[in-house]
Amino acid sequence: DVKVTQSSRYLVKRTGEKVFLECVQDMDHENMFWYRQDPGLGLRLIYFSYDVKMKEKGDIPEGYSVSREKKERFSLILESASTNQTSMYLCASSRYEKLFFGSGTQLSVL
């Protein structure tokens, strides 16, 4: 079974802090993704990566950056957390058309 592991289930941070969300997959997938889920808005793509050190912006990249130094690891960085970044963050990796998601990180920015 594919395993996508997100480092934290719950995180509370202060406005202005730099926040790192880590994600690791164990299936040697080329593609990895970061989405956020908000009520009524569904899942929105923040960034994705199709190879090591390669990244592309998704639909809502503002206020975020990413890092992919190794194939299995994809990190999401909030440079200066703001209250409107309070959300459920979901990491995924893909094989063909199918995405496999981690359990998510519920981030609260106070």
Add this chain to the structure above:
Amino acid sequence: DQQVKQNSPSLSVQEGRISILNCDYTNSMFDYFLWYKKYPAEGPTFLISISSIKDKNEDGRFTVFLNKSAKHLSLHIVPSQPGDSAVYFCAARFSGNTGKLIFGQGTTLQVKP
């Protein structure tokens, strides 16, 4: 601009009956459509998919129908069970893409015992 839309935020069905979840899309360049199921505090899990060259795909109690002329797809669950209560997301992939999926807003299904 919402390319994948789920216009019903919620649906309530009696156990044993059919659940029908609907999804509309606007872009003809999508080549795969998928349904995901999500329980609270968990990540979405893949349920069923359909290629744009097909009009039906069935897996046990779950069937997805695709109507390309109407740009509409639906997920049928028969019979519905209380454990099916979850949020269901419709998703679509651009042809030739690196696996990026565009998701709808989700429909919360409640199956009453």
